[in-house]
Amino acid sequence: MADQADNNAAAPTVGVALLGMGTVGTEVLRILQDDAQDFTARTGGPIEVRGIAVSDLSKPRPGVPAELLTDDAFGLVNREDIDLVIEVIGGIDYPRTVVLSALRAGKSVVTANKALVAAHAGELSEAADSSGADLFFEAAVAAAIPVVGPLRRSLAGDRVNQVMGIVNGTTNFILDAMYKRGASYDEMLAEATALGYAEADPSADVDGYDAASKAAILANLAFHSPVGSDDVHVEGIRSINVADIEAAKAAGCTIKLLAICERLVDDQGQESVSARVYPALIPLDHPLSSVSESFNAIFVVAEYAGRLMFYGNGAGGAPTASAVLGDVVAAARNIVHGGRAPGMSTYANLPVGDFGSVRTRYHVDMVVDDRPGVLAEVASTFSVQGVSLKTVRQEEAGDAGARLVVITHHAAESDLESTVDNLKNLDAVKAVNSVIRMEGN
Incomplete structure (x- = not known):
């Protein structure tokens, strides 16, 4: 143990820039501070948050040293003492420019931003590859559910044919309650909003756009092909009514909003990929049918591994922070020991098939x-x-x-x-x- 302590003491400190102090950012900072010794042991060297970029410096932030706060994200990520950037701002345009700046400067990036990764995966990956930095985004798909890592590493030697999942907790809560209680869509949306599952403007969730961003990322990873959010066919759940739920029961099914990524082969043997989001009936004996309330699950069909399912909390501050911190440890290990994670390969370059x-x-x-x-x-x-x-x-x-x-x-x-x-x-x-x-x- 003494040798390990000496090694950790001699190891370089990983300087971290945290971009964003919302629910997830606050939780990430708290855990890094509370479990600092554990993170040092897991990484091989200390992890130190050296700056936090926020949009409003006047907002009270109890327990956060004022000297760490800045409203200059660009200046922060380009400081010489910053090795790793954690991006939990949200949005697309502004974080894109900041993240690209960090990657081009050779700073590794961990992001939970699904919209950013779905829209600009190729550009971000190219920047990371060019500078030798790491780009991690496990939290961008289903928070605490580890699916990005398995697709990037564990299944890298396999051939994935389909990824089908429930990747939006708000819509799953609504549809699950409609099925179990016989309630209407409007009633359950109101309850989801009151409980904090749905935003004041629920469009991104109930119209399927949140799930579409995740589907694009999953398709990229599963089929090694560039798939953007605009390539995903999207339908939401607003049209689902009590009669549809009763019809599903009569058919021995339930209704779920599914994100489906699939390898297609035409009559001439030509391959393409499909990415789509829509509500669908799913048999009660299928593993996804039992995913209840706001939980998420992702079902993978691979050529050799067969059928796999990943299940857990797909949203929330603590679950998302867990995924972010898993990536932080992986990135920090690479910084300390000189390694690099596998990139987001799109070597197959399969076209997106006609819906x-x-x-x-x-x-x-x-x-x-x-x-x-x-x-x-x-x-x-x-x-x-x-x-x-x-x-x-x-x-x-x-x-x-x-x-x-x-x-x-x-x-x-x-x-x-x-x-x-x-x-x-x-x-x-x-x-x-x-x-x-x-x-x-």
Whole structure:
């Protein structure tokens, strides 16, 4: 133990710049200070926060030495005594310029900023590669759930074919409560807001954009190909209603907002990648169906490792800080011992496939005339587009006619879309209430 203490004492101190003092930044600073000796032992040398960049210097920050605070992030990251930058500001444009400045100066960066990484992964990786710095972003996808590391390292020798996950706690809380309580979307959104799961403006969560940023990052890592946020097909959960939830129960499913990244192969054997976010029915016997409340989970299908699932807290100050600090230790070890983490390789450079070519199953709920021949007419409309029916269930819909619930076999998105357009033009079809995709089977 004495030798270890001597080695740590002789090891260089890793100077840290912390950018941002919100919930996550505050938690990161607290843990680094409270567990300083442990971090020294884990890293091989001391870790010292030497500056903290904030936007408002006048805001009281109890327990934070005033001499550490600055509103000049650029000046801080370019100081000679800074080796490692922790970015927890949020946003895209401003942190991009600061992070690029740090990386180009050879400073390693740990970020929890999913929007930044999703939008500028290639540029950031190139800057890190050019200077020999590290870029870590485990916390950018699912907070405390370790999935970035396994995709970058543990599965580097495998071939990942699909990544499918619940990566937004707000929407999972809402959909889970709707399923268990029979409550409406509006009721559960209000409760999520009151509990602090949803922001005052919940658009990023409920419209799927938060999950889309994470899907882009996962697709980059899984398929070694450049996928940006704009390449992700996005649909949110605002349209999901009580009737949809009841239909899911009748089909032996639940509804989850899924982020899906998939390797596609066409008839000529050409590969492409798909990244998409939408609410989908998922069977109750699938592992993702049991992910409740605000928890997250990511399901990976690899050629050799098979089916893997990562589960845990996907948001919150402490879980996110845990992921950030794991990256801090890895980056600090490399600084102390002269190593470097694997970069974000996009050597495969696969194109992003047309969303219309994505194949899945569909749950189509419609109201039709209650008379002979209608079922045959509806079935023929599906058949014309090459969409095969797996099950058809008919229920009374009162004076409105009959309710027809159709579950298809796997079909291309473009074929199903054309089918629905044709159904809406049939005199016998009074309304197409909903079309929900079915995944996990």
